[in-house]
Amino acid sequence: MTSTRATVDHYERLAASHDHNWTHSGVFLDWMTSQIVSAASIGATDRVADVGSGTGLFARHIADQVHPAQPILCVDTSRPMLTQIPTSPEPQPVVAPAEEMAEWVTAGGGAGTAGELDVILLKESVHTR
Template identity: 45%
Template sequence: MGEHYQNLASTYDDNWVYSPAFVGWMSERIASALELSANDRMADIGCGTGLFAGGIAEALRPHQPVLCVDPSAAMLDQLPSSPALSPLRASAEEIADQTVPLPYERLDAMWLKESVHHVTDPATTLRGLARLLAPGGRLLVAMLPPRSTTRCSLKPSSGTRSSSPTPLPSPGTCPMRGFGPS
């Protein structure tokens, strides 16, 4: 996978039909779902070229840079030039097991947008990421909608399941069970 993204990085954003309006809309949806504020310490895990982290940083003007985490140096090289974005070369697993330390002791919010499918053991990795959250911290996993109609999600502030529909990878399961405070 690494070589694929190394080769694709310079043209990666050209392979999608993400209009500026869509990037703005999706960035706002992520920020809204996570109840982000300029005071939050936040990270985009699996950020790729930083398309959405850049949109969020532009809208929020965070007091501390958004951590843009990706295992591909070539993808991180495509980040928009901004003091509001801070690249960190690491996989989600390396962050979760603290092989690669974060510059912040804890994060207030993090998101994985269309990147969790690259994680070998999502349950273990998401539990590890959740442990890096400050009290009241929020974790969002955004995926392309699967064919399943089963739905489950987390309330951003409590880590408990909510009635707001979020598509799941397979019918009848909620991989988020056991995450967040009980």
């Protein structure tokens, strides 16, 4: 899956204001996050990757609800989107397309990271070729 230049440019322009563009209320975000956590049975000990995470909007809400023992991996091809994630112990930004993440997980992960994932979330992901 390769991003086109137009798609890359679009998300570079959108990154700084992405979370402000959401028309969803905090109540909706909390509700949707609860639905995700429940449907995926996400617990504090689960290793989670949010593929196509953008700014990590839902990963941050999941972390607030679940209090994971390990950072949620926010995987996205857009570095500008990932740089909008607040610096904290979590989530952990990873700049990579989904295929590279799959290869990384299959190979056992990188240095300093767990190679196994319990939950892979693809929420609001954009697929380009």
